[in-house]
Amino acid sequence: MDVLKTFVFDNTQYDVDIQIVDGKPIFRADKLGKIIGLKKIRSSIQHFDQDEKVVQPIDTRGGHQDCTFLTEMGVYRLLMRSDKPIARPFQKWVAHVIATIRETGKYELSKQLDDLKRQNDNEKADLLMHYKSQQEMETHSVLLGGFENKKLVYYGKIADIEDGKSLIKIGPTGNIRQRVGSLRNGYGSFTVFRVFECQEHDRFERFLHQHVDIKRYRKPIYNGKVSMETYAMNGEELKKAIGIAIRNVVQYRRDTEQIRDIKDIAEDVVQAEVAKVFGEKRKTRGSEEVQQESKRGHNTSLGPKIQIYTEDGNLVKTFNRLIDTLRDDQWKFDEKIYRAGVVKACEGDFIYAGYRWMKLDRNLDDGTVQQLRPTILKKNIHKGRxxxxxxxxxxxxxxxxxxxxxxxxxxxxxxxxxxxxxxxxxxxxxxxxxxxxxxxxxxxxxxxxxxxxxxxxxxxxxx
Incomplete structure (x- = not known):
């Protein structure tokens, strides 16, 4: 039985860990050492006898851990060796605690403290739940307002269920606000926490439902309602499911930026071939694109961000858009890079211009670190003398x-x-x-x- 008791001296509170073993109290040694100012408690009790100290397992965040405790005899021996002003009052306090335990067979205060601790834990849990719920509703409102009438795949929570898991629904829609209203009528509660905008949202949804690391958590029946789009997941499982969507959504986007990227890639290839024939330096499109954008006054679609990593997976830099990787004022690469090369490097898992390249969903923070697939070694072609x-x-x-x-x-x-x-x-x-x-x-x-x-x-x- 564990008991936590507080000793007060000179307006300072000290927590004393006590365990009741076979009806006898033992006191945690390192706590006693702090009270009487012993920095090296282990050396102080090194030569104590077996009836003066014992080793007991205690629960910690890292699991069970062996800890040294002192018996009644050990406590008195330790305190008698101390000349600190606190030693004498503490010795009287220990004697009072031991006498109370002997009289009642257990320390009654422990029950009160356990009840109080349980009450505090419940209050903390309620407060945390309220804060979490408030955050979820704020995210829900922002997503509904920012993606209204857009084709997308949503991740939403229906309810928290057993074993620390949540019931999650993944589905496509072209009208997120209307869809959420329908789901709330059916399930009683539904909160959107993540969306992935893409033109081919139906195909993307099918891909997610068929993915082996998502469908294994399928929970088709909840409160009598049947759906093949609901899953029971804990935090780590949900994190992986979101990561799958982040890494693959770009394949299902067919927006203006991607069409423009395809045209620019073709133009880069043509310019490179022309440069080979005429020995001319290829012009970069950077300054021209900036002028075109400044005339429009806004960007219709920026596409995904671009990240560069070291070969061992350390994030080096995040570019706001693909065109920024080609500009010398953004980053100095050891060699001339091309848009087509960047696109191929993002998809091909090989080193380009000394770095690994990845696309990053625009909704994610620049500091987001993605998991790289194994690097594919390209054949080293020697050029030059x-x-x-x-x-x-x-x-x-x-x-x-x-x-x-x-x-x-x-x-x-x-x-x-x-x-x-x-x-x-x-x-x-x-x-x-x-x-x-x-x-x-x-x-x-x-x-x-x-x-x-x-x-x-x-x-x-x-x-």
Whole structure:
């Protein structure tokens, strides 16, 4: 039996944990140490006898934990060694507590304290429930006002049920206010807490209902009402269900921004090909788009936000829209990036410009960290000059503009044949083939021969 008693000295309250074991009280040692000012209670009671100290399990937030308690003899021994002013009053208080326990067989105050604690816990739970309900209603009202007459899939709560779970309904609608009214008439209560706007809301809803990590929680019957769109979920299960929607809703959006993105991707591809042919620097669309938007005075649709992550999943930056990733004043990437590359990187799970890329629902906070799927390693294609090194790799014998030239000059029918021999670690006519960029500063500086033209996009470019 656990008892919590309060000792008061010099207008200061001290909580004393007492356990009743076999009708005898034992006192928690670390609490006693704090009262009489002992910082190292363990060393003070290290040599106490077995009838002066015992080890008992106690409940903590992390589970059961062993804790040292002192018997009546141990308490008196500890207090007699203290010269603090508080020691003598505390010793009298302990004697009074022990005498009361002996007289009644248990400490009657413990029952009162248990009742009071239970009452306080109930009051806290009621207050928390009221606050949570108020927050839910505020979110509900905001969503109904902000997404009226829009095609969407909603997540709503019907009621809190057993085992800490809530009854959740997922469904599509083109009129959220009217739909909520109908559901409240049917279930008696319904509160919307999340919506996902998308043109293909019916298809998106079917996808969610068929997802293995959602349908496993299906609860088709509630208070006699049958529905295949209701689920019994706890907090963690609901969090996963929302995450599934966040990661997949973009596939069911066909709005103006996505159409414009498709056109811009095609334009990027065309401009890149033109630049290869004419050797021109591709113009960025950034400044032009800003002017067009400022003339309209508003954005019709911004599309999802774009996030960049390190390969191990740490969030680096969140861009407000895709076009911002192309602007130098927003972020300096190590290489030139293109809209098409960003889109492919978001969908392809590979590293682009040194980062992993993800789309983020516009309704989410910029600091939201998403779970990345495993990174797909792209084949490393070496471009640029290629060096022919000596057998001991101490000097550069010859420098080629690219692997194609190196293959031709060394009697190979194709670049692939040369690469295959190189990857196996074979030497080429007693020499080692290596990309110039991998030769290192010292080896590059020691080279005194001619530098051939580099090739870019199939064309030779003089440097």
């Amino acid at each position: 290629v060096a022919l090194l000596s057998s001991d790799e101490s000097e550069v014998a010859e420098l080629y503009p690219d692997f194609k030239t190196a293959a031709e000059q060394n009697g190979f029918l194709s670049t692939g044949a040369l690469q295959k021999r190189r990857n196996k670690g074979d030497k080429i006519h007693g020499h080692v083939i290596r990309p110039w960029s991998e030769c290192g500063d010292e080896l590059q500086k020691s080279y005194r021969g001619p530098f051939p033209d580099k090739t870019t996009g199939g064309r030779h470019t003089r440097f």
